[in-house]
Amino acid sequence: xxRKMLVDGEIDKVAADEANATHYDFDLFVIGAGSGGxxxxxxxxxxxAKVGICELPFHPISSEEIGGVGGTCVIRGxxxxxxxxxxxxxxxxxxxxxxxxxxxxxKVDFTWKKLLQKKTDExxxxxxxxxxxxxxxxxxxxxxxxxVVGPNEVEVRQIDGTxxxxxxxxxxxxxxxxxxxxxxxxxxxxxxxxxxxxxxEFPKRAIVLGGGYIAxxxxxxxxxxGATVDLFFRKELPLRGFDDEMRALVARNLEGRGVNxxxxxxxxxxxxxxxxxxxxxxxxxxxxxxxxxFATGRSPNTKRLNLEAVGVxxxxxxxxxxxxxxxxxxxxxxxxxxxxxxxxxxxxxLMEATCFANTAFGGKPTKAEYSNVxxxxxxxxPLAVVGLSEEEAVxxxxxxxxxxxxxxxxMKNTISGRQEKTLMKLIVDEKSxxxxxxxxxxPDAAEIMQGIAIALKCGATxxxxxxxxxxxxxxxxxxxxxxxxTRRIAHKPKPKTNL
Amino acid sequence: xxxxxxxSMVMLLVALVTFISMVSSAASSPEADFVKKTISSHxxxxxxxxxxxxxxxxxxxxxxxxxxxxxxxxxxREDGWSIQTALGEIVGRRTVPQVFINGxxxxxxxxxxxxxxxxxxxxxxxxxxxxxAEL
Numbered sequence: 163x164x165r166k167m168l169v170d171g172e173i174d175k176v177a178a179d180e181a182n183a184t185h186y187d188f189d190l191f192v193i194g195a196g197s198g199g200x201x202x203x204x205x206x207x208x209x210x211a212k213v214g215i216c217e218l219p220f221h222p223i224s225s226e227e228i229g230g231v232g233g234t235c236v237i238r239g240x241x242x243x244x245x246x247x248x249x250x251x252x253x254x255x256x257x258x259x260x261x262x263x264x265x266x267x268x269k270v271d272f273t274w275k276k277l278l279q280k281k282t283d284e285x286x287x288x289x290x291x292x293x294x295x296x297x298x299x300x301x302x303x304x305x306x307x308x309x310v311v312g313p314n315e316v317e318v319r320q321i322d323g324t325x326x327x328x329x330x331x332x333x334x335x336x337x338x339x340x341x342x343x344x345x346x347x348x349x350x351x352x353x354x355x356x357x358x359x360x361x362x363e364f365p366k367r368a369i370v371l372g373g374g375y376i377a378x379x380x381x382x383x384x385x386x387x388g389a390t391v392d393l394f395f396r397k398e399l400p401l402r403g404f405d406d407e408m409r410a411l412v413a414r415n416l417e418g419r420g421v422n423x424x425x426x427x428x429x430x431x432x433x434x435x436x437x438x439x440x441x442x443x444x445x446x447x448x449x450x451x452x453x454x455x456f457a458t459g460r461s462p463n464t465k466r467l468n469l470e471a472v473g474v475x476x477x478x479x480x481x482x483x484x485x486x487x488x489x490x491x492x493x494x495x496x497x498x499x500x501x502x503x504x505x506x507x508x509x510x511x512l513m514e515a516t517c518f519a520n521t522a523f524g525g526k527p528t529k530a531e532y533s534n535v536x537x538x539x540x541x542x543x544p545l546a547v548v549g550l551s552e553e554e555a556v557x558x559x560x561x562x563x564x565x566x567x568x569x570x571x572x573m574k575n576t577i578s579g580r581q582e583k584t585l586m587k588l589i590v591d592e593k594s595x596x597x598x599x600x601x602x603x604x605p606d607a608a609e610i611m612q613g614i615a616i617a618l619k620c621g622a623t624x625x626x627x628x629x630x631x632x633x634x635x636x637x638x639x640x641x642x643x644x645x646x647x648t649r650r651i652a653h654k655p656k657p658k659t660n661l
Numbered sequence: 662x663x664x665x666x667x668x669s670m671v672m673l674l675v676a677l678v679t680f681i682s683m684v685s686s687a688a689s690s691p692e693a694d695f696v697k698k699t700i701s702s703h704x705x706x707x708x709x710x711x712x713x714x715x716x717x718x719x720x721x722x723x724x725x726x727x728x729x730x731x732x733x734x735x736x737x738r739e740d741g742w743s744i745q746t747a748l749g750e751i752v753g754r755r756t757v758p759q760v761f762i763n764g765x766x767x768x769x770x771x772x773x774x775x776x777x778x779x780x781x782x783x784x785x786x787x788x789x790x791x792x793x794a795e796l
Contacts, residue, residue, distance in 0.1 A: 398712040
């Protein structure tokens with residue numbers, strides 16, 4: 163085959179590859195069939211690639227040898243968590259219903275096992291849908307543990323222990339992340355979010371360690387279902403990294419709904435007793451619970467992939483180092499999703515996977531774009547944000563920042579009598595009038611914020627927000643009626659140094 | 662019919678006695694007594710937590726009015742949880758801060774700020790709400 167020449171006289175690498183074509187079993191082999199892996203496999207196949215994918219056997223609780231098609235999000239993450247959040251929300255709704263004329267005369271009981279069964283049925287249904295999506299895209303699915311044995315070779319250890327090797331022009335690591343437990347004496351008595359979503363018995367007394375979104379969500383879930391909940395976290399407020407004003411409101415709402423908050427407190431020891439699990443806090447206090455949840459972080463699933471032996475660079479946390487196109491230092495090996503520890507959210511993994519497929523097989527090199535990624539914390543009521551927090555805006559500012567806030571008791575609460583404020587906030591760059599951050603804590607925050615995220619992605623100005631007619635009566639309309647500035651933050655230029 | 666009425670009366674009495682005993686038991690715990698004693702002994706009382714931003718906001722309102730409230734920092738007391746529970750039963754809210762003026766419940770942080778901005782708080786305290794007016 164004649165080699166094509168480029169204008170500058172260099173050999174066209176693609177043509178050269180074709181000329182010296184090596185035969186591979188697959189154009190792409192994906193390790194991990196979670197959100198990112200399945201998306202990458204399907205979209206690459208749609209571009210005409212021959213694709214193989216491997217995933218560990220299914221079980222709701224993961225381990226190094228257990229997983230399931232659908233990955234964390236579908237099996238032991240966002241989806242089952244949201245189902246439990248819905249379940250927990252009904253408790254408050256029933257209370258609120260009384261002032262709306264609903265007479266609930268009989269004792270209302272909550273049956274954990276019934277909800278658990280419904281949740282399991284749903285994740286099994288989704289697991290099958292994901293398998294069908296792969297089959298419909300002509301992606302070959304292998305059940306077993308994959309590891310990289312060369313720049314173009316993957317070995318899959320099947321359930322019966324036999325190992326089969328496959329060659330591929332490209333290998334994609336999409337193995338996600340797993341919950342970790344801090345090394346506290348007695349840590350084996352604690353559970354992670356995996357087990358929390360599949361508990362046999364409902365915990366009447368729960369202790370949660372952690373200040374992140376998973377900790378806050380489970381505290382809300384269990385409290386909403388009637389448990390006594392104690393939440394321990396290291397900082398003064400939960401949800402480090404979110405807007406401070408929103409963090410304060412989330413803390414207040416948790417407390418208002420009956421969660422016992424223990425700020426600036428960690429746990430030093432867990433022991434098994436007849437009464438339950440005894441916990442000692444860093445302040446020397448003793449607590450007893452049926453369940454202790456450690457929600458202190460997750461780490462990338464890369465330990466058993468043999469990546470370093472092949473020369474793939476990992477960071478200190480074990481995350482796969484990649485460039486803007488999700489490519490590792492080995493040109494044939496790529497990685498997306500939590501395994502790369504960039505922004506660990508399902509929709510981000512989906513975006514990275516789409517960009518990968520376009521780059522590797524679509525003839526359209528595409529970088530993942532991480533600005534204005536919206537996200538939500540499904541505590542009760544939820545928090546949702548997009549763009550910069552007030553603190554981030556001040557940190558990154560090149561000019562003055564305008565902060566607009568609206569705090570109010572939602573219309574529904576005025577009748578139900580619930581004392582729970584909603585807070586909405588816009589951060590505006592004064593010079594350009596662009597809205598650079600939005601956040602909301604209150605009912606339907608996530609649903610509302612998705613629309614706001616589109617506006618921010620389009621570079622909307624505060625004037626454009628103001629000229630938008632609101633939907634009345636709704637909480638959402640507050641985002642287009644914030645006329646007066648709550649505070650102006652003057653830009654403080656960073657001191658120049660000679661360093 | 663008379664029998665039905667007397668049964669109803671008995672049931673009503675039982676319910677009333679149960680309710681009164683519940684209220685009195687809630688109201689007669691050592692923590693509830695502490696809350697009541699504290700709010701009756703001081704002009705301004707704030708039940709607070711040292712780290713809480715809403716509590717800081719409520720305290721700053723009284724600073725603006727040159728008033729010194731009596732502050733109970735629940736997170737710095739051994740019995741803080743129990744006091745918070747008792748407080749919740751008395752005022753119907755578990756959140757902090759809870760502010761009392763002259764023995765009467767004013768409310769939380771937002772209520773305090775609203776009362777300050779409307780001039781109601783200054784009136785309750787018998788002080789001038791506008792510092793500039795004093796100059």
